[in-house]
Amino acid sequence: MQSFLSTGTFPSGKDFQRALKAKEKLVEYLAHLDAEKKVMEEALAIYKRVLSPVRRLPPELLMEIFSWTRNSQSYHVHRMKGSPWVVSHVCKTWRAAALSCPELW
Known part of the structure; x- marks a missing residue:
């Protein structure tokens, strides 16, 4: 060729x-x-x-971060777009942390 x-x-x-x-x-x-x-x-x-670094965060730190998002946004309890609903639907770990965080709800 x-x-x-x-x-x-x-x-x-x-x-x-x-x-x-x-x-x-x-x-x-x-x-x-x-x-x-x-x-x-x-x-x-x-x-x-x-291997994402966010997977290493302990639930207590996730709960703290979630509570900050709650304070920075207004949401209606019946709307699925608010912070508590969003973070609780990412994965099982985040859902457990979100449900264990009364400040979020």
């Missing part, structure tokens, strides 16, 4: 077929690599979430 690049000639016959097959194989291989990359990116995203 390098000789065709340097001379500017078009491959014919067997060279053309060989180049076409090689190109198709490369396209397939790139598609395979893209699929593998997607799987690896999804796995990496999971590890990043699991």
Whole structure:
């Protein structure tokens, strides 16, 4: 293939077929690599979430942070957009901390 690049000639016959097959194989291989990359990116995203520093915060600190959000926003007890509702729907740990924080409600 390098000789065709340097001379500017078009491959014919067997060279053309060989180049076409090689190109198709490369396209397939790139598609395979893209699929593998997607799987690896999804796995990496999971590890990043699991290792997130916010997961190290003790419930007492979460409750303190949640109480600050309560004081900074007005909300209606029946509306689901208020701070207590939002933080209590993030995960089980945050829900337990939010429900254990009477100042929030």
